[in-house]
Amino acid sequence: MSVKLTNRQVGDVTVIDAVGRITLGEGSSTFRDTLRDLVAKGHKKLLLNLAEVSYIDSSGIGELVSGFTTVTNQGGRLKLVGLTKRVKDLLQITKLYTVFEVYDDEAEAVRSFA
Amino acid sequence: MADNQSGAAKAVETLLESTLDSVDEAESLVIDIATKAGLSEDDLHKLGMAVREAMVNAVVHGNRYNLKKKVHFSVENSPDRLTVTVTDEGEGFDFTRLPDPLAEENLLRQSGRGLLLIRAFVDEVHLELAPPLGTEVRMIKFRSPS
Secondary structure, X not given: OEOEEEEEEEOOEEEEEEEXXXXXXXXXXXHHHHHHXXXXXXXXXXXXXXXXXXXXXXXXXXXXXXXXXXXXXXXXXXXXEOOOHHHHHHHHHOOXXXXXXXXXXHHHHHHOOO | OEEXXXXXXXEEEEEEXXXXXXXXHHHHHHHHHHXXXXXXXXXXXXXXXXXXXXXXXXXXXXXOOOOOOEEEEEEEEOOOEEEEEEEOOOXXXXXXXXXXXXXXXXXXXXXXXXXXXXXXXXXXXXXXXXXXXXXXXXXXXXXXXX
């Protein structure tokens, strides 16, 4: 199953809810395309909710990084919330914990954009 | 066929197509074998991820999606370990010259983390050029003592 993305607004923060696997192929390009579309439409405060993401491979990590770079270069901010232990471990292994702001609680994450 | 001295048995030895479907297939095969071998859920996840990364490297970088090239895939089940070998039919590469994905200047690169994850998720990794084939990646996951 590839990743399914939906988004919703919490104030001026766009929360992107991801469900499934972010892996090489359809899964990773869906993520990339969605982020680019949102930024192009002016959404600058993006919170990616990964609570229902069961699996990310190195290509998926690459898409997270690519998304972060895209959003940041266009003056936006991308943060992460709801990571499972396995995804947190991946970010630790790849040292990307030093790049992304990661939150366990959505409300706290939303407030951090203020 | 079992190797009587080591007790190892080839659980799977097959040729896979150079497609992303083969990545899924290899991951499923190894998870199935490893489950029957009694690996823990955590070890299953890690081994599956490592195999997936090795297969992606073989399909994408080794064989470059060339359908005329195959990925040689085998799983060997020993009393103390599972050994998964993935070999492409590419041209090989210099493993010593790969950029360090953990270097500050490389952290925001989109790719280059596959080997890092393989090494993190299995107990031993052996990379070799395997002429006349391409690159062989042999991954060993030791069984936890019961």
